[in-house]
Amino acid sequence: MASxxxxxxxxxxxxxxxxxxFEQEWPTWLAGIFLxxxxxxxxxxxxxxxxxxxxxxxxxxxxxxxxxxEERPYSMWLHPITLTNTGLIVGAxxxxxxxxxxxxxxxxxxxxxxxxxxxxxxxxxxxxxxxxNVGGFYTAAAMFDMGGLAMxxxxxxxxxxxxxxLLWEMEHLQQRxxxxxxxxxxxxxxxxxxxxxxxxxxxxxxxxxxVLEKTELGGLLFFGFLIGLIMHRSRFCFVRAFRCxxxxxxxxxxxxxxxxxxxYGMGTAVIKWAWIQEPAMGVNHNFWMGSLFGxxxxxxxxxxxxxxxxxxxxxxGEGQTKMVVTLLGFALTNSLLxxxxxxxxxxxxxxxxxxxxxxxxxxxxxxxxxxxFVFWAFVAIWNEKSEKLVMF
Amino acid sequence: xxxxNIEAHSTLDARxxxxxxxxxxxxxxxxxxxxxxxxxxxGTDPGSKNDIPHFGAKNGNTFLGLYDDDEGYTRYFIRKx
Numbered sequence: 001m002a003s004x005x006x007x008x009x010x011x012x013x014x015x016x017x018x019x020x021x022f023e024q025e026w027p028t029w030l031a032g033i034f035l036x037x038x039x040x041x042x043x044x045x046x047x048x049x050x051x052x053x054x055x056x057x058x059x060x061x062x063x064x065x066x067x068x069x070e071e072r073p074y075s076m077w078l079h080p081i082t083l084t085n086t087g088l089i090v091g092a093x094x095x096x097x098x099x100x101x102x103x104x105x106x107x108x109x110x111x112x113x114x115x116x117x118x119x120x121x122x123x124x125x126x127x128x129x130x131x132x133n134v135g136g137f138y139t140a141a142a143m144f145d146m147g148g149l150a151m152x153x154x155x156x157x158x159x160x161x162x163x164x165x166l167l168w169e170m171e172h173l174q175q176r177x178x179x180x181x182x183x184x185x186x187x188x189x190x191x192x193x194x195x196x197x198x199x200x201x202x203x204x205x206x207x208x209x210x211v212l213e214k215t216e217l218g219g220l221l222f223f224g225f226l227i228g229l230i231m232h233r234s235r236f237c238f239v240r241a242f243r244c245x246x247x248x249x250x251x252x253x254x255x256x257x258x259x260x261x262x263x264y265g266m267g268t269a270v271i272k273w274a275w276i277q278e279p280a281m282g283v284n285h286n287f288w289m290g291s292l293f294g295x296x297x298x299x300x301x302x303x304x305x306x307x308x309x310x311x312x313x314x315x316x317g318e319g320q321t322k323m324v325v326t327l328l329g330f331a332l333t334n335s336l337l338x339x340x341x342x343x344x345x346x347x348x349x350x351x352x353x354x355x356x357x358x359x360x361x362x363x364x365x366x367x368x369x370x371x372x373f374v375f376w377a378f379v380a381i382w383n384e385k386s387e388k389l390v391m392f
Numbered sequence: 393x394x395x396x397n398i399e400a401h402s403t404l405d406a407r408x409x410x411x412x413x414x415x416x417x418x419x420x421x422x423x424x425x426x427x428x429x430x431x432x433x434x435g436t437d438p439g440s441k442n443d444i445p446h447f448g449a450k451n452g453n454t455f456l457g458l459y460d461d462d463e464g465y466t467r468y469f470i471r472k473x
């Protein structure tokens with residue numbers, strides 16, 4: 001009769017929830033809803049969510065550290081996007097540890113080379129498009145900037161080209177697998193405790209920022225942490241939405257990203273229409289040349305690397321060593337190309353943001369936006385059955 | 393079915409490869425497997441635990457199952473339909 005006390009019932013319930021949260025994978029559609037909600041919270045809290053500028057901040061610092069930059073870059077611990085990105089990595093790390101899945105993964109040599117090239121392509125594409133798959137596409141589209149839709153077209157084309165390359169590589173280059181180290185029992189047992197320690201550190205960081213009167217930055221770190229957790233638990237990958245229709249015909253991620261964008265976009269419409277945030281906020285993408293061509297280059301890169309700007313971060317958190325190479329390639333290329341374009345005054349020639357409601361009014365924009373993404377999902381669903389777009 | 397006693401027609405070693413390569417190579421290798429025969433895949437990418445069973449059950453093929461080997465990788469079995 002020991003199991004009827006309040007504490008034992010609490011313990012049993014906690015155990016059950018732990019299994020549901022950290023041992024079973026979350027459905028991607030649920031993650032799509034959560035992601036849109038956290039992105040909206042970030043928009044209300046500070047401004048539109050992005051990722052690439054954090055990579056650039058890291059690249060700037062690496063160049064500065066080797067003496068290549070004149071100006072001291074923005075401090076990393078005060079850079080809003082570096083903080084969300086850090087939170088994202090730590091969130092995935094906590095999630096991987098809590099689920100006893102953290103492991104240093106080794107990849108065959110060719111994979112490291114592809115990861116580097118993928119990072120270089122993504123870094124370059126993100127400069128042209130003024131954002132990555134998050135800032136340049138997901139957020140830009142939800143902010144009603146035409147640049148987001150132009151980048152989406154580019155990403156689809158880039159994914160097509162990138163998949164062509166992967167198929168070619170598979171036919172022409174032999175590759176053998178690499179044995180991995182089996183995890184030790186004691187390591188598996190220790191993981192949840194380490195995860196708990198990191199969780200406490202994130203919360204402590206938030207309060208530290210708050211004490212320093214930088215609550216806004218602490219919040220961004222925490223929101224990044226939530227995104228990392230959501231993405232790792234569901235293995236949320238934007239690349240799939242662009243690649244799978246050509247590869248297996250699978251439409252699931254297209255449906256999830258389309259739905260997530262509809263929620264994110266409608267939330268933004270409320271916030272902007274009601275002037276809670278400036279309507280022009282986040283409308284700064286390079287429509288149309290930069291967004292379109294940047295999208296193509298970025299799309300090729302994300303296929304080579306096997307991850308986009310956001311999934312590179314959460315995969316680092318779960319121990320994929322090759323993604324660290326992608327991170328460095330992305331950061332350095334992005335920092336370098338941005339400086340070059342700025343010095344040659346080329347940046348403004350890539351285009352400029354176009355706020356869709358300025359042209360179409362809110363009344364037409366909102367339904368058109370919904371119809372557009374429903375249409376994308378339906379093309380993918382049709383393709384799943386007909387396999388008309390599947391490459392091989 | 394006891395997966396430990398399956399005699400596979402061919403084995404694909406995708407250890408260390410990450411999404412999408414294990415799935416891409418599975419799709420390609422499966423094309424060369426005669427009907428009724430089994431393809432065994434070795435993988436280490438956590439994402440494959442969703443992808444390969446899902447894909448292996450499509451197009452008339454049967455996904456027979458998977459298990460984690462003691463050597464730190466996962467073995468998957470697909471029967472060509």
